[in-house]
Ligand SMILES: Nc1ncnc2c1ncn2[C@@H]1O[C@H](COP(=O)(O)OP(=O)(O)OP(=O)(O)O)[C@@H](O)[C@H]1O
């Protein structure tokens with residue numbers, strides 16, 4: 001009579017469905033990553049008339065050029081070149097940076113924690129303020145608060161981040177002196193502080209070096225707040241729309257009929273239901289901030305991957321640019337895919353049909 | 354016109370039993386227009402975009418000074434004053450004039466990207482939707498792959514390979530912005546593919562090429578326009594970002610992002626040099642966002658709350 | 660009518676302002692209810708649900724409500740503060756909605772939803788609340804209450820969901836209940852089960868019941884009295900046993916539309932609607 005009573009049959013059906021959706025997930029993941037590599041391969045090896053020149057610059061002696069050409073496998077057919085490209089990328093080998101003379105992967109490994117720390121703090125700020133604002137806007141729909149949240153969001157979608165960063169520096173660093181100059185740490189600490197995880201806030205707190213923590217905080221807060229504003233714009237807008245949708249559902253009427261308070265209905269029922277898609281939104285906004293780091297890091301001299309890419313761009317260091325692109329692209333794609341997966345895991349309604 | 358005839362015209366437009374397809378279409382447009390113009394923010398957006406068009410057309414008349422040549426001796430880095438409303442930059446050029454001329458480059462980028470990316474997306478989407486089968490599967494996989502990429506970073510890498518310049522920036526942005534259009538066009542195609550109307554055209558012996566081109570593509574246009582309008586702000590911001598990184602328009606072009614980049618060096622003392630062009634970008638992309646939002650709400654009342 | 664009057668409704672009106680003008684969903688409904696079963700029937704859109712929701716205080720905020728009297732057990736509902744009305748809801752007046760699939764919170768376990776009602780209205784500890792919820796689940800004839808307690812709504816069938824809903828709404832021991840088409844979304848086979856449970860609980864606890872339905876025959880077999888609504892108005896009020904003597908042509912029309920076995924039905928009868936009935 002009821003669906004619970006034939007649990008055994010359902011269990012195996014669920015396993016089969018899980019296997020097939022896992023299979024589909026793998027196909028999507030693999031083709032997407034291959035696509036990313038194909039596009040960067042195209043950018044690095046096909047568009048430039050002479051990739052060797054792109055790597056070595058035009059002042060290299062002829063014999064070096066010839067050797068490099070062979071080393072890069074440029075005399076092989078394109079498809080074979082691509083195969084080599086993919087396998088070395090999978091081993092984390094993106095060649096050597098002309099600018100720093102390090103392997104690109106070494107540089108990236110050094111820069112990645114800085115970018116991640118910034119994006120994480122930005123997303124935290126964005127979610128912490130964006131979710132309540134979105135809820136408020138939905139509950140007080142059409143009110144002044146709703147309008148204000150809407151304008152905050154729209155401006156966030158419309159403002160050039162690097163420009164806002166520059167103005168914020170003028171105001172908070174130059175005029176008010178509330179924050180530190182654009183860098184990750186004061187020079188004094190740069191040499192005395194040994195990071196563990198690469199997240200300076202975390203590392204300094206773990207080692208009890210509160211002066212370093214304070215300094216790191218004074219450096220990170222402005223770029224993080226800026227990124228946080230962008231993620232707030234997106235998160236508050238999506239929260240509002242999810243909440244509006246939930247608030248029209250019948251279970252809300254039922255909750256009212258039970259005599260629950262509005263507070264309990266909004267935060268305990270509607271938001272809990274909206275939370276499942278919200279996780280996806282917050283993950284996507286995190287991925288977006290990783291990408292947005294290119295411009296923010298440039299403005300705030302933040303030594304992350306974004307700054308690494310733009311510095312390399314200025315010096316036509318193609319290996320470094322493409323390596324950085326692949327790494328950020330991979331993380332971005334990974335978060336995209338994971339958020340999709342997370343959605344299905346988190347939602348108790350995901351039925352097996 | 355007397356109030357009476359206005360009233361009867363409105364009644365004709367809102368008639369529940371339109372006598373012709375024309376009347377029905379006009380009626381729908383009228384309802385959409387009423388919804389749109391009742392939305393004050395959307396109307397503001399429309400005004401901003403119209404002003405942008407007017408300014409771009411009349412930049413030569415409106416600008417008080419030349420956008421490319423300045424008075425190097427007497428007027429470097431002047432603060433905003435009566436002669437130079439927005440001040441001057443390091444080469445003594447009037448910033449207001451540069452911003453007015455810069456509107457042309459903003460329009461140039463936006464229009465060119467739309468003209469390249471929208472047809473590509475339209476073609477991919479309609480072909481995938483109409484053909485179905487493995488063609489659809491392959492095209493949509495490619496679309497999804499592009500959709501999953503970080504757009505700005507990819508555009509950056511493209512320009513890095515193609516070389517800096519506004520044309521290459523446009524190309525790079527276009528390459529990264531077609532996938533959503535393909536998705537929309539495919540969705541629309543799927544809804545009409547099996548309609549009697551398309552069946553009838555098939556029976557008359559029209560070739561698939563002709564059906565897609567003449568009968569399916571026109572049906573996708575309106576939802577595509579809304580989406581393109583909503584994307585405009587993103588395009589402007591990406592182009593400005595590329596300009597800021599020195600990859601888009603090159604000096605001395607008065608492109609707004611490039612202007613911010615060159616004003617960056619003295620932003621701590623002469624903040625207006627970078628401040629004014631950024632504000633122009635903000636206003637224009639806000640205009641496109643407001644307009645796009647309003648269009649979407651007006652054309653698709655279901656999404657009105659979202 | 661048996662016993663004291665629980666609910667007194669006089670000239671209830673519910674009006675929605677919309678872009679195209681006012682929609683009068685309920686236009687002067689009057690009735691009173693004791694500890695008895697009152698059925699409300701009428702076709703779709705006749706204002707049955709809006710009547711029920713107005714009594715509960717669940718009318719959408721943009722609507723306007725007026726009545727010369729709307730009182731529950733001596734409490735003037737229109738004069739009561741939102742807080743007072745909230746205290747009544749779930750505690751003294753309960754409501755069962757149509758479709759358990761949509762009216763149970765999908766991401767909260769059934770047990771927690773039942774406990775939530777109880778703890779909103781009574782100061783009880785967690786363990787006691789759980790015990791009482793399990794007992795209530797048993798009272799709605801769920802065989803394995805401990806297991807169902809931890810299930811989510813999508814994991815149970817429609818019939819079980821509706822029983823969970825009844826448990827959730829009755830756990831605080833209300834004196835009156837409004838059931839808005841409680842079985843319309845269920846399979847015919849489980850409809851009777853659910854009705855049986857409802858029937859027993861209502862008579863055991865001596866509750867007043869307003870039973871809203873499309874189905875005149877079902878209502879007449881289940882209720883003591885029947886109100887027939889048309890276009891927001893009550894067109895006829897009569898004892899269920901006297902349904903066959905209904906005077907109003909609309910009621911007669913509704914009766915005629917019911918299929919009966921063994922009768923030739925050609926041509927199919929069409930429900931008559933006359934503008935003057937709504938006047
Ligand atoms: N939010 C609303 N805005 C405008 N009109 C509404 C709204 N809710 C209900 N109505 C109108 O109120 C009238 C009565 O609705 P109600 O839900 O009470 O009907 P009903 O008798 O319960 O019908 P059904 O049998 O279909 O449930 C309907 O005609 C409907 O158009």
Ligand SMILES: [Mg+2]
Pocket residue numbers: 707708709839
């Ligand atoms: Mg109803």
